[in-house]
Amino acid sequence: MRIATQTISDTMIQQIQTLSAQQAQYQQQLSSGDRITNPSDDPSAMNQVLNMQSQMQSLQQISSNNSTATAITQQSYSALNNLQSISTSAGELVTEGASGTTSPADYAAYSQQLTQLIKQALDTANTQYNGNYIFGGTQTTTPPFTATYDASGNVTGVTYTGTASGISMETGQGNTVSPYTDGATNQQMADFINNLVTLQSAMNSASPTAVQATQSSLQTSEDNVITAVSGIGAVQSGLQADQALNQSAFTSLQGLVSTDTSTDVATTTVQFSQAQAAYQAALEAGAKIMADPLINLLTAVT
Numbered sequence: 201m202r203i204a205t206q207t208i209s210d211t212m213i214q215q216i217q218t219l220s221a222q223q224a225q226y227q228q229q230l231s232s233g234d235r236i237t238n239p240s241d242d243p244s245a246m247n248q249v250l251n252m253q254s255q256m257q258s259l260q261q262i263s264s265n266n267s268t269a270t271a272i273t274q275q276s277y278s279a280l281n282n283l284q285s286i287s288t289s290a291g292e293l294v295t296e297g298a299s300g301t302t303s304p305a306d307y308a309a310y311s312q313q314l315t316q317l318i319k320q321a322l323d324t325a326n327t328q329y330n331g332n333y334i335f336g337g338t339q340t341t342t343p344p345f346t347a348t349y350d351a352s353g354n355v356t357g358v359t360y361t362g363t364a365s366g367i368s369m370e371t372g373q374g375n376t377v378s379p380y381t382d383g384a385t386n387q388q389m390a391d392f393i394n395n396l397v398t399l400q401s402a403m404n405s406a407s408p409t410a411v412q413a414t415q416s417s418l419q420t421s422e423d424n425v426i427t428a429v430s431g432i433g434a435v436q437s438g439l440q441a442d443q444a445l446n447q448s449a450f451t452s453l454q455g456l457v458s459t460d461t462s463t464d465v466a467t468t469t470v471q472f473s474q475a476q477a478a479y480q481a482a483l484e485a486g487a488k489i490m491a492d493p494l495i496n497l498l499t500a501v502t
Contacts, residue, residue, distance in 0.1 A: 252453045259373070259453070263446045266371040266439055269379035272329055273436045276381060279327040279335070280429045283392065286321050287422040290314070290396055294418060297403055297411035307406040314400040318355050321393045322347055325358075325386075335386050337363030345390055355397055360390040372442030373449065379435060385428045392421035 293310045296302060302310075325345040327334055336344030344362035347355045366380025395417045402410035 249457055252457050256450055256453050256457075259446055259450045262370050262372065263443060263450070265369040266443045266446060269369055269371050269377060270436065270439050270443070272334055272379040273432050273439065275327060275329045276334055276379070277429065277432045277436070279324050280425055280432060282324045283321060283389065284422065284425045284429065286317050286324070286396075287392065287418065287425060289317055290399060290418055291415075291422070293403070294399065294411055294415050297399075298408045298415070300408045302406075302408065304406055307403050311400050311403040314396060314403060315354060318393060318396045318400065321396060322355065322358060325389050325393065333362075335362065335381060335389065337366045337380065337383055337386065339363050344386065345393070354400070355393075357397060358390050358393040360387045362386055371439055372445055375438075375442055377435065377438065377442075379439070381428060381432070385424070385431075388421065388424040388428070392418075392425065395421050 293313060297307065297310055322345060325335055326343045332340035333342070333344050334340075336342070339362045342361075344360060346359050346361055348357045348359075350356050360383075362383060364383035366378050366382070368376045368378040371377045395414060399411065399414045399418065402414055
């Protein structure tokens with residue numbers, strides 16, 4: 201029987217190539233710090249890593265939602281605080297106008313001040329964030345508060361045309377929140393502006409009694425604004441807690457991915473040294489075998 205020289209040669213070359221590939225793999229792991237560079241390096245670990253990376257992407261989206269929701273609540277909080285300041289100013293005008301000692305000129309001046317306060321309140325109610333109206337529920341592209349005007353350009357009434365609620369978004373794992381005020385709160389904002397309009401009419405009538413009569417409704421509106429501010433503050437606290445949990449979960453997953461993919465330097469160094477020794481031994485053994493006279497004889501004789 202003839203022993204094919206090519207068969208012996210192919211077998212040795214295959215073994216040497218395998219050992220060379222092992223060396224290259226360990227060397228790559230040591231230089232890059234990554235134990236897994238291809239799915240075939242460790243299919244089971246790679247599957248776990250891909251699953252965790254998918255969770256991390258989901259957390260990044262949730263965190264982005266949280267940041268957007270936080271920005272909206274901050275804008276809402278600022279706007280509502282502005283309305284509260286306007287309410288305080290209106291309350292001071294009520295006190296002055298109901299005193300019984302106000303002159304016609306003073307009433308006219310107070311009416312002019314109210315013109316500015318009404319405009320400020322209307323602009324505030326139609327506050328936008330990133331080009332979207334924040335007090336209109338799901339109606340974000342058109343002003344949710346519309347006003348009617350008299351021939352002089354003064355506001356005679358305001359109507360809320362938004363929806364009953366705003367959109368919700370996932371801001372924490374399994375936690376969905378709407379950062380928007382609801383329709384009832386927004387309607388109260390419209391009522392507040394209309395109460396300012398009523399106060400202005402009372403000032404125009406120069407009647408202390410008429411001015412005094414607006415105090416109760418204005419106080420109710422201010423209480424409503426304060427309640428809305430508190431509600432926004434509570435939402436912000438929840439968002440902060442969610443974001444802290446999001447960041448903690450993301451960091452934990454990062455650590456797990458790193459553990460699964462990072463090279464154990466000590467172990468890999470030993471494996472690399474062993475692969476080098478085996479490779480060198482294979483080269484030497486192959487050279488000796490191919491130079492052995494008996495092998496040459498067997499490969500030449502049937």
